[in-house]
Amino acid sequence: MILTLALLSLPAPAKPTGPGIFCDLYPEAPVCAAGSVSCVMCHAEGGPPSFNAYGTDLRAALPLVDAYEDELPLALAAIEALDSDGDGASNLDEIQAGSWPGFGAEVETECLPQVGTGNSFYRVGEYDPHFAFKRITQDFCGRALRYEERQTLQSSLSALGWGRGDDGGEPEGYDDARQDPAVLELLRDQLEACVQSRYWQEVVWEIGIGVVQPKGYNSDLYILGNYEWDLRLFAYATTGDRDAADLMQAAYLVVEEPVGSGLLVAIDEPRTETEAYAQPLAAQDRFGLITTRHSLAMNVMFAPVPRTLASHWYRELLGLDISLSEGLNPIDELPGVYDWPSPRDVDDKGVWQEDCASCHTTLDPLSYPWARYNGIDLENGTTGMYLEDRATDVLPETDGAIFGLEIQTPEQWVAEAVASDAFSERVVELFWTYVFRRAPYSCEAEEYDALWTAFRDGDYPRADASRPRVVEEMLHELVLTNAYGTP
Amino acid sequence: MTLLLLSLLACGPDTTKPGDTLDGGSNDGGSSDGGSSDGGATDPGELPAAAAARADLRLKRWRQLSLDLETALELPGDALCLETGLYDCRDMHVVPLGGTSVPNGLYDTINTVAATTGLAMERFVLQACWNRAKADKALLEAGQPAVVFSHLSDPMGTSATAEELNAQTSELYRRLLARDPLQAELDALAGLHGTVLAEGAKNADWAVLACFTIGTTTEALTY
16 A cells, blocks of 8 residues: 555654664665654554554564664564565565555555654644634534634633643543533534534535436426425435434425525425425325425336336435445245246336346335326326326336335335435435545544444434434534544 | 746645645645644744644535635625636536536535646635735725735835735735744745746735735645
8 A cells, every 4th residue: 555654754752763774774665765764664553562563573573682673674674575464565565665564455544543743733643622623613614713713712722721732731531632521512512503504504405416416497387396395305304403314204395484594494285386386295195305396207207117216215315326236135026937036027128037137126116115106297287296096007006115125105115214224324424425525434434333323323422412313413423533523 | 827836836834736635645744634834832933843644634615715715805705706707716616616516417516626626726716816906906096994915015016025025924824824824934925025026026916926825725725
């Protein structure tokens, strides 16, 4: 694994002669050419005296008869041909290529060991409240701290005993800023204020665009549906103290009141004829984003079996992309008929064939429960409506399956969906990715898993949080992760 | 053109171009979150040595860039940057600057650096600085005090005192980076003054370039 070793350069502390000896032997190694060798070239992530895989091999090669400094060059040479970290490249090759002989290729650069480096501005390698506060303001208020704010922040944190930088110190009894209630309050107040900002509203709207994938026009009179209803619902369900399950379960509609204010309000029924045209379903037939006029028109279109509808929401809200063979739970609808599990192929599209069945044994049963929702109707004005007798010729019953579980109705479909791990993980992923601009690194996987499982279970440390899947509560935990607040 | 080349001039440790450091790894240790060089706590002449290995920086997206320039330069969002005087940069460059575009069917924000991201950011900052300078000039001509570019006694002149240059630089650092400049940074921008004026420009041109230089540092564009 190639990376810039210079980033990890450490000022040499008292005893260690390891780096010097290393560079006497490998003067050409990029890390030596760059000036200095990090202790974690040989020592473990947490720093000396533990060793990483390379250091462990090195140590094993030391006879320890004489001073180890004298033995080191021979020992280093002795382990050149080994592949200590088991990533396929020999130690010597890695040293010459400027990578780490002690850490495998599966470890990203960002996951490499961090030790305090005498940085007087940030607490490198530990959760830094100065850094986190700044980042919260930028991520959720959309702006940098101003000069005066920064001064104030520094003095408030210093007054609490959390000065800046590696040597900033900590108050008696704490070794992590997140244990200090006063620090937590400072960070939480800032986040609380920021998620109310216009900026964050716009961000949530933008995240919704990725999920809804708006097409057509944003007019309530547009036959294929005004996607702004969908975006408003997305924003509403993922802000405040709402359960994100509303994304698939809301029977309410969301309007902006007054228009242009950014204030979203849930209403039980359309208030005007135009709104009734825009969202024609009766309340008991509405299932959040799935059944808006825009969603039904764009995804069902004219198909009796609404495969695209099912696959779209399976992908966007459950993170399972059937076209990538994700989330496959095959149901053999014709046991014994073919040599492979196959769907019934109710509409005669050839999906029973072996090549197609691998996906369609999942996709078709996933679609059946939605068969009564109409897509586009250019003649009779039933676009996006629920029609008792729709597609009854091919599907007299709408029994289907999700995650391999047999279900009959859309209501059961969404109930299983929102209760799944896939849903919670997906919603957290949407926000994580927006904030971090990337998926979690391997070293962040544990924090990430804790984040979405707590989200799923409604298990938040903040006393006033009692409901599951509240995005804002999840964000309060997200900003306290090492991934977020450790420079 | 000289303008863009000048942005590469060193002014302290944080002059890496935005694209260089977005996802960490390759930066030269000059900045941990870009803020590793922010002054105040230590001897102002001393550059911080160490940086975070993570270097897990994020590039500001267009809204963030816009909000920061609006506040720093006290300009309304729609007066920051207009391409050919007509098209708001916030619309025109929305995609390379990390936004979405429904009319173009671009539903997902790019999370990496597009080929045009650096250019879009530079244009955005340069125009914002330029527009502030124009507004300040108009204020001065109307007999009112300038808002940002207020420290040069003779904007259209070709010489300025060290005090004037340092005061203007400090003003810009406080506004754009929320900190005071280090001595090395003051020196670098004073050096820029010499370079720019040798090419026949005026004090006011230097001020815009100084604004641009500071506003396009890694520290200003990432967090």
